[in-house]
Amino acid sequence: MNRGPFIFLGVLIVVSLSWALTLVKPISEAGNLSAIGSGADRIPSLMTGAEHQGRETYQELGCVACHTQQVRAVSGSDVERGWGERQTVALDYIDQSPVFTGDNRFGPDLTNVGARRPDVDWHLLHLYNPQITSPGSNMPPYGFLFETRQIVGEASERALDLPQAFAVAPGYEVVPTRRAEALAAYLASLNISYEIETAPSPEKLSYK
């Protein structure tokens, strides 16, 4: 232990073994999946351009700090909560880079939020001020994704339909920016309800 090269080699070997065993091996075994089918039946389904932009906004705002995108069927109560019907598997993520699997759930899991909340307007209201749609939530408001402006002539048809308690001054309207619309479109698109045969689900697990 009195020689630098010995420590260097020892650390190099240990870390390389750990790298080879836990990263290289699984990636070479299962890290080269390809999509099943094509077109509208493709698994996993493809995203539109606007949804891609929304995904970038999701990453920029750091939503992953509070929301995971992974459903567990083998443990936990994700399925009972209605967050998904089956375990998420590696195939679900092959088009994603980076992935938003996350490791904290101050907010709910969002893997299937598009199935629970398909309405884009709900997401816009929720992003503008979460207290409108989920009173008591700890989620911060993303007011900066919206523009409060004076109504000139006719009101915009994209303006938010705010409830009385959250209404802005008369003569004014709240209009989502393109980023807000893209983000809401992305959230409403999150849905992996397609079937993957190998993915564990409560029904399949109960047969065992």
Add this chain to the structure above:
Amino acid sequence: MNLICNLFSSLFPTLEGSAADRDREQAIDSSIRFAVLGLVKGSVFWLLISSVLGLVVSIKLHSPDYLGDSEFLTYGKVYPAFWNALVFGWLFNAGLACCAWILARLSGRPSGNSGLLAISSGAWNVAVVIGLIGIFRGELSPYRMLEFPSYAAPFLFAAFGGIGLWIVLTFKARAYRSAFASQWYALAGVFSFVWIYTVAQVMIFCLPAQGVFQAVVASWFKGNLFGLVIAPFAFATIYYLIPKALGQHIVGYRQAGIAFWSWIIFSSCSGLAALVSGPFPAWVASVGVVASFGLFLPITIFSMQFLSSLLASFSKIWDTISIRYIFYGVVALIASTLLIIVGSLRSVQDTVQFSQFDDGVRFLFLAGFAGMSFMGALYYILPRLLNKELASAGLADLQFWVQGLSIFVIALCAITGGIAHGSLLNGSTADAVAILQSTQSYLVLATIGYAMFLCGSMAYVVSFTWMLLAPRSEKEKSADLIKSAPELEYTPL
């Protein structure tokens, strides 16, 4: 026992101290003063920044409207900024300052190339600033501890390369053939960081692995960053400080080799335990669980060595400010490692997964173990480096109690709050908003902890700046000040 004592005195021929040794130590200190002080200044600055960010993060958790209008300060950006400032800012600067000084002292020769250390540590801090600006601008990646935008990575890498090169050169130029445990750990930390940072950058950003495997690489990197880089720097500090400041050899030093290699082996995989039940290969998480359990071996040896050595001179622990910090660090090391081991168990994961539990354990490990050890070491190093006495012993004392208590409060809130949150979230179908409301008191209490932590950090900033700026007294100007180690330590009246 005699054998160990002989070994010890051969490793530390300067412990007794003679005029010639004093001159040599002063020559070593003055050769690296500028560079190490630069690192210390960086660590003080980043400690303050991360304390402020930590307070903002904890307030935002229970009061979402707080600073809610600013796009630059959303929770999702401040949270990664806090952890990155804490680790790459505070702990890296403080750890490298301690390791650089310890290695220079152990090598027994004045460093001829401290300019390299000064330039590369300056570059490191610039790189961290670039990375944090990237996070606030929204160019962050979603992986823990890899949030810095990819354009900051080459700067970080190059700067660390310079610091690492200096550490290797200093080790190579040592006057004694033997090497002490501190030197092994400092070298291991440097080698590991270069390797794991390369792997993470290449496999996530340059030639990205497919889908979820990026998250596996990120988890591997995070575990190794804490276990193979931050922790070794802290071990290097503890192994050096206990004999030096306490005048007490490390009990059971012969087992240090086993502890070293078993720690390196098991912590190189233990970070993967967090991937349990996810869309990842199940056996990868199992390797992580097994490796976490392997940590029992090194942690037993560390507990035996450090606690026995410290308790052998128990009365000195409370009289010597730097050793008091080290004692806190050792207790936090044992507690957090046991929590890491227990937390890797499948049944515990079923309760605490995706809750704040992991953040609490991480904070205890990073701030409690590594941070407090570095802080204690700096209270030992600074008087020698600056040839001045501690500006105010009372302030250092205040900082110890405030910061020690706040780390305990923050970790306790996150761990117990995480268990309360996780058991409802993972074990029931109760409404997610209602669950969070029920754990609100933990979040509010954690804010009090972070506010105290900020107060402690400010005490440190004042204490450090005061010491830096105060003119040397007549007594301090005479070389006699560095007479023998314990006299400079703070002793209460």
